[in-house]
Amino acid sequence: xxxxxxxxxxxxxxxxxxxxxxxxxxxxxxxxxxxxxxxxxxxxxxxxxxxxxxxxxxxxxxxxxxxxxxxxxxxxxxxxxxxxxxxxxxxxxxxxxxxxxxxxxxxxxxxxxxxxxxxxxxxxxxxxxxxxxxxxxxxxxxxxxxxxxxxxxxxxxxxxxxxxxxxxxxxxxxxxxxxxxxxxxxxxxxxxxxxxxxxxxxxxxxxxxxxxxxxxxxxxxxxxxxxxxxxxxxxxxxxxxxxxxxxxxxxxxxxxxxxxxxxxxxxxxxxxxxxxxxxxxxxxxxxxxxxxxxxxxxxxxxxxxxxxxxxxxxxxxxxxxxxxxxxxxxxxxxxxxxxxxxxxxxxxxxxxxxxxxxxxxxxxxxxxxxxxxxxxxxxxxxxxxxxxxxxxxxxxxxxxxxxxxxxxxxxxxxxxxxxxxxxxxxxxxxxxxxxxxxxxxxxxxx
Ligand SMILES: *Cc1c(COP(=O)(O)O)cnc(C)c1O
Numbered sequence: 001x002x003x004x005x006x007x008x009x010x011x012x013x014x015x016x017x018x019x020x021x022x023x024x025x026x027x028x029x030x031x032x033x034x035x036x037x038x039x040x041x042x043x044x045x046x047x048x049x050x051x052x053x054x055x056x057x058x059x060x061x062x063x064x065x066x067x068x069x070x071x072x073x074x075x076x077x078x079x080x081x082x083x084x085x086x087x088x089x090x091x092x093x094x095x096x097x098x099x100x101x102x103x104x105x106x107x108x109x110x111x112x113x114x115x116x117x118x119x120x121x122x123x124x125x126x127x128x129x130x131x132x133x134x135x136x137x138x139x140x141x142x143x144x145x146x147x148x149x150x151x152x153x154x155x156x157x158x159x160x161x162x163x164x165x166x167x168x169x170x171x172x173x174x175x176x177x178x179x180x181x182x183x184x185x186x187x188x189x190x191x192x193x194x195x196x197x198x199x200x201x202x203x204x205x206x207x208x209x210x211x212x213x214x215x216x217x218x219x220x221x222x223x224x225x226x227x228x229x230x231x232x233x234x235x236x237x238x239x240x241x242x243x244x245x246x247x248x249x250x251x252x253x254x255x256x257x258x259x260x261x262x263x264x265x266x267x268x269x270x271x272x273x274x275x276x277x278x279x280x281x282x283x284x285x286x287x288x289x290x291x292x293x294x295x296x297x298x299x300x301x302x303x304x305x306x307x308x309x310x311x312x313x314x315x316x317x318x319x320x321x322x323x324x325x326x327x328x329x330x331x332x333x334x335x336x337x338x339x340x341x342x343x344x345x346x347x348x349x350x351x352x353x354x355x356x357x358x359x360x361x362x363x364x365x366x367x368x369x370x371x372x373x374x375x376x377x378x379x380x381x382x383x384x385x386x387x388x389x390x391x392x393x394x395x396x397x398x399x400x401x402x403x404x405x406x407x408x409x410x411x412x413x414x415x416x417x418x419x420x421x422x423x424x425x426x427x428x429x430x431x432x433x434x435x436x437x438x439x440x441x442x443x444x445x446x
Pocket of ligand 1: 156393
């Protein structure tokens with residue numbers, strides 16, 4: 001199997017660096033991307049790729065049952081299977097949001113539950129690739145690496161810590177103190193990562209970790225490392241696969257550092273080049289109004305991009321003012337006429353809560369994407385029978401603080417909950433309980 005992949009300059013497509021080199025940026029300072037020998041890949045017919053990937057999907061043959069490693073030829077073709085560090089990521093459920101869709105006047109609305117994953121977010125898709133490559137460099141004695149480090153808004157560090165723990169590789173995580181959820185903080189602690197809570201924001205942690213990893217003793221795990229994008233790009237391929245290789249009309253995806261929206265496009269572009277699909281869906285990148293530099297750039301007609309100072313938001317994992325992958329994201333969005341939308345704290349909280357009432361359990365970032373979808377529907381930009389996929393980036397259970405605050409256990413700045421459902425505290429008395437039930441039923445069935 002002589003497939004081949006290497007790093008190249010993401011801007012110009014020039015240069016070639018082997019994946020075994022420790023390099024995150026091109027000499028010009030731009031981002032790198034992983035390039036594949038597409039001519040070799042095209043030697044296999046589209047139908048044969050679909051058949052191969054379907055045969056592996058969610059089976060147990062190591063490591064191909066993973067949603068990422070099932071597409072190994074298009075991800076990291078030359079790593080030995082025994083060096084792969086996989087926690088069976090990907091293969092997440094695609095939820096037909098039938099009742100919520102009906103409320104919005106839509107018939108074909110789906111939520112891709114990327115948070116139903118080992119550490120509860122889509123970050124697992126990329127981290128399996130990065131940690132596998134590091135494991136390969138260590139096991140094959142190609143490089144001396146002490147460990148892996150990242151800055152994080154909470155989910156990257158949880159994922160890095162888990163994959164490193166599974167491989168026995170030391171992990172170091174830099175977090176903005178007090179700006180992530182309890183669940184996200186406890187994940188790397190439980191997985192025995194060195195957990196550093198710093199008095200700064202994510203952008204500050206990002207600057208520090210870049211300096212910390214400069215001498216290459218620690219491998220940098222942030223998404224400027226293009227290996228993560230290789231794993232994350234499988235999400236779009238997997239969505240198409242789950243629809244029996246049919247392309248949906250719209251995909252709504254939350255964006256912060258903008259690695260994931262870049263990855264979504266890259267995967268879809270590559271399977272289009274392989275002849276597996278013949279069009280790219282309309283993609284809408286969804287930002288929190290509190291951290292919206294991409295939205296502002298889009299509104300300027302892509303004329304200018306200014307980093308912002310990200311303000312507090314329930315959607316803490318996308319509280320990023322200076323996104324690392326902006327050049328990749330902007331290029332892909334411009335090429336494919338992609339859209340950008342934003343949601344306020346009120347809009348994202350209400351959208352998440354309203355959809356929760358139809359059986360979902362949304363994190364605030366998914367709330368951002370749902371709120372943006374509702375704006376597109378309200379403006380008549382989406383047809384009733386369009387097939388729409390909302391990418392849910394994390395599990396709601398990681399964000400119970402903000403959900404509890406919404407339902408009355410606290411205060412969410414700038415939010416007047418439209419769908420609160422606080423618990424009712426009662427004496428353990430059957431009459432009182434019966435009355436409470438009946439009052440509830442009357443309210444529900446008026
Ligand atoms: C990381 C993350 C995002 C944003 O992804 P980017 O690649 O930074 O744009 C969105 N939602 C959740 C839950 C995340 O953890």
